[in-house]
Amino acid sequence: MDRLAEIAPVMAPDAMLPRVVRVAKRTRDLPDTWTLELVAADGAPLPRYEPGQFTMLYVFGIGEIPVSISGDAADGSRIVQTIRAVGKVSEAFGRLTVGDTLGLRGPFGTAWPVAEGYEHDVVVVAGGLGLAPLRPALYRLQAERKRFGKLVLLYGTRRPEDILFRRQLANWRKQLDMEIEVTVDHAGHDWRGHVGVVTKLIPRLGVDAANTVALVCGPEVMMRFSASALHDIGMPEDAIHLSLERNMKCAVGLCGHCQFAGSFICKDGAVMRYDTVRRLLALKEI
Amino acid sequence: MEGLERIVAEHRLFEGLGDEFIKLAAGCAKNVRFNADQYLFHAEDPADWIYLVRHGRVALELATPGRGAVQFETLGEGEIAGLTWLLPPYRWGYDARAIELVRAIALDAQCLRDKCEVDHDLGYALLKRFLPVLVQRLQATRLQMLDVYGSPR
Numbered sequence: 197m198d199r200l201a202e203i204a205p206v207m208a209p210d211a212m213l214p215r216v217v218r219v220a221k222r223t224r225d226l227p228d229t230w231t232l233e234l235v236a237a238d239g240a241p242l243p244r245y246e247p248g249q250f251t252m253l254y255v256f257g258i259g260e261i262p263v264s265i266s267g268d269a270a271d272g273s274r275i276v277q278t279i280r281a282v283g284k285v286s287e288a289f290g291r292l293t294v295g296d297t298l299g300l301r302g303p304f305g306t307a308w309p310v311a312e313g314y315e316h317d318v319v320v321v322a323g324g325l326g327l328a329p330l331r332p333a334l335y336r337l338q339a340e341r342k343r344f345g346k347l348v349l350l351y352g353t354r355r356p357e358d359i360l361f362r363r364q365l366a367n368w369r370k371q372l373d374m375e376i377e378v379t380v381d382h383a384g385h386d387w388r389g390h391v392g393v394v395t396k397l398i399p400r401l402g403v404d405a406a407n408t409v410a411l412v413c414g415p416e417v418m419m420r421f422s423a424s425a426l427h428d429i430g431m432p433e434d435a436i437h438l439s440l441e442r443n444m445k446c447a448v449g450l451c452g453h454c455q456f457a458g459s460f461i462c463k464d465g466a467v468m469r470y471d472t473v474r475r476l477l478a479l480k481e482i
Numbered sequence: 483m484e485g486l487e488r489i490v491a492e493h494r495l496f497e498g499l500g501d502e503f504i505k506l507a508a509g510c511a512k513n514v515r516f517n518a519d520q521y522l523f524h525a526e527d528p529a530d531w532i533y534l535v536r537h538g539r540v541a542l543e544l545a546t547p548g549r550g551a552v553q554f555e556t557l558g559e560g561e562i563a564g565l566t567w568l569l570p571p572y573r574w575g576y577d578a579r580a581i582e583l584v585r586a587i588a589l590d591a592q593c594l595r596d597k598c599e600v601d602h603d604l605g606y607a608l609l610k611r612f613l614p615v616l617v618q619r620l621q622a623t624r625l626q627m628l629d630v631y632g633s634p635r
Binding site: 323324379382383385387389390392395396400415417421 | 554556558621625632
């Protein structure tokens with residue numbers, strides 16, 4: 197009972213109760229990846245969220261999984277979420293159509309510390325589907341562009357055909373106020389962009405490393421090496437932020453499925469500072 | 483220091499290398515340029531030259547049955563196309579193609595190997611500069627092999 201009392205303050209009153217939301221738009225980003233725009237279906241306003249947070253989405257009768265929010269937090273009319281089909285529940289999201297309803301809990305977790313980048317250079321490093329949880333931060337960075345120094349997005353993915361949000365990246369690049377470098381692990385003869393791991397782009401950043409904030413999201417191995425490379429160019433470890441992923445079930449730090457040493461990713465993360473997790477990332481037991 | 487020596491000294495690989503060694507390396511060097519889609523070298527050809535990229539980008543490619551040429555790395559300003567010159571059999575294992583206009587310093591590999599045999603201090607100094615490049619590429623290759631962006635299933 198004491199333990200419950202300790203946890204209770206971090207839980208919103210309805211944290212365990214799903215809201216009913218409706219699919220307003222559905223976009224197939226990649227053959228196995230979908231973006232759903234969700235609107236309220238129960239008459240109440242949608243919850244507001246901060247970039248970097250996630251929700252628990254429930255396909256009725258099938259199951260519930262954590263899903264990154266990938267939309268613009270300034271738009272309170274809908275919650276945009278991007279899902280890759282990797283299991284029974286996430287595959288079911290791909291079968292949803294406009295008008296279908298589903299359950300939503302949250303938002304949960306910590307946020308990207310965008311404001312720490314005020315008056316600093318900001319580097320965003322995304323890998324694969326990791327671009328989705330970083331997109332809300334990119335919207336915020338764009339909306340407050342004048343408050344930041346140099347703004348750079350490095351994006352690594354598997355092949356040119358796996359580039360997520362391709363049209364939006366092209367539009368952002370045209371605006372000329374954010375440097376965007378895309379690299380792929382391998383490509384055909386016609387690809388004219390970078391080929392190689394995303395960490396290779398880091399030494400060429402040309403930022404004021406000691407006064408730069410980095411937001412990193414992608415596969416954990418990619419984040420480890422990216423954070424290490426960012427530190428190698430002179431960035432302080434406490435200025436590097438990673439979004440970790442574990443098997444989240446309750447999302448409120450109660451069930452323990454997402455335990456990460458002394459933390460729970462669902463409530464102490466997903467966004468965590470590199471200096472607090474650096475040593476833990478290399479431990480296979482965690 | 484002027485002309486080619488200065489250009490060689492300015493390349494990232496030779497930054498901080500002593501003037502005497504720069505002079506020796508520059509004695510094996512020449513300026514080259516490749517237009518877009520021109521090849522710096524082809525797989526199985528002798529590794530006679532090392533290219534220090536000064537401008538433009540180079541694609542390293544492997545011919546793969548059914549997929550044509552697959553790019554596995556691109557190189558840009560300050561990078562090196564060709565590490566195969568260091569060890570026998572001195573033969574390229576892949577193609578290197580200019581994606582756009584490329585300006586580079588070409589170092590005569592045989593000339594450099596001969597100078598390193600005669601002057602081991604030069605050889606050691608060069609090895610200390612090429613070895614980190616090899617290690618970085620090995621680490622990058624490990625990451626690529628893990629295929630971290632692939633579906634977790």
